[in-house]
Amino acid sequence: MAPPWNPPRPRRSGASLLPVLLPIGVLIVVAVAVGSWLQYTERQAIDTVHTVGSTAPDRVDVEASVQRVDAAARELVLRVRAVPLGTVGEQEQSAPVADLSLQTSAATLEDLEFKAHERIATKDVQVAITGGSVSDYPFDTYETGIGFRALLGGKQVPVRMLFSNSDTLFSVSVTPGPDRQEAVLALALARSGSLVVFAVFMMLVMWALAAAVLIGTWYLTTRSQGLVWPALAWMAATLFALAAFRNTAPGTPPIGCVLDWFAFLWAETIIALCLIAVVITGVRTALRDDGVPRT
Numbered sequence: 001m002a003p004p005w006n007p008p009r010p011r012r013s014g015a016s017l018l019p020v021l022l023p024i025g026v027l028i029v030v031a032v033a034v035g036s037w038l039q040y041t042e043r044q045a046i047d048t049v050h051t052v053g054s055t056a057p058d059r060v061d062v063e064a065s066v067q068r069v070d071a072a073a074r075e076l077v078l079r080v081r082a083v084p085l086g087t088v089g090e091q092e093q094s095a096p097v098a099d100l101s102l103q104t105s106a107a108t109l110e111d112l113e114f115k116a117h118e119r120i121a122t123k124d125v126q127v128a129i130t131g132g133s134v135s136d137y138p139f140d141t142y143e144t145g146i147g148f149r150a151l152l153g154g155k156q157v158p159v160r161m162l163f164s165n166s167d168t169l170f171s172v173s174v175t176p177g178p179d180r181q182e183a184v185l186a187l188a189l190a191r192s193g194s195l196v197v198f199a200v201f202m203m204l205v206m207w208a209l210a211a212a213v214l215i216g217t218w219y220l221t222t223r224s225q226g227l228v229w230p231a232l233a234w235m236a237a238t239l240f241a242l243a244a245f246r247n248t249a250p251g252t253p254p255i256g257c258v259l260d261w262f263a264f265l266w267a268e269t270i271i272a273l274c275l276i277a278v279v280i281t282g283v284r285t286a287l288r289d290d291g292v293p294r295t
Helices: 014-047 195-221 229-246 260-292
Strands: 052-053 060-070 076-082 100-104 112-114 123-128 141-152 154-159 157-165 170-176 183-190
Touching: 014 157, 014 195, 052 170, 052 183, 060 100, 076 100, 076 141, 076 260, 100 183, 123 141, 141 157, 141 260, 157 170, 157 229, 183 195, 195 229, 195 260, 229 260
Parallel strands: 060 157
Antiparallel strands: 052 157, 060 076, 076 123, 100 112, 100 141, 141 154, 141 183, 170 183
16 A cells, blocks of 8 residues: 655745844845944044134134044144234245244143244144043043134234044044134044944943853763863863954043943953863863773
């Protein structure tokens, strides 16, 4: 008698993946939208030019742009370009009609001097920053002030400052001063939003890796797996890879900052202890198994 015929089981259609693919697609769209909005707002902040000072036709325009903030050295590099306008300048506004002196704020390390009838070159000056501590990375904040007072041939002339920030690792909040003859700004500096997001993401990854190693350790030690060399290699690789991952943090944070005390040092400690525990448990299991007589 012939065996009963069983029809083939129908294959699963692609529609069954829809409940899984749809949330993933929505999550991707939301993530890209949020990322685009954050990138746009930071780009707008970098492109913003803050203007303070006099609007008189005969004046000196000072274009000041932050090039780099060095939190460890507690200073920022300010690129300055002076443009004499009206009767103050000559030769297509590239040279002053008399000796021009730009007196700066107390935080700036030097004043700027320009000879009469000579082309004005762009100069970089160092500005000291105060407040905060680099050990608070990535939540450290600083403050400083910059200002310019123009003297042409020994006489004060109106000055206007056009300030911008070109350092993508820091955001700058600006508060203008009340004097219209002098251009003065109070600056508050903080890590940029993208840097803070990336640093927090790094801390979450460190804790996630430590938790993964801890779960693997619990499994190996409770089931007496012995010396599982692939697992040991993975744990050891994670231990050293985490240090390299920490060194990729933007802004080169020093050892002992918030990033270390909130995540890195503890994750390294957990992984190292787990690796030692797995080795000790594995060796004891291997020795016990070797001592059992074989039949």
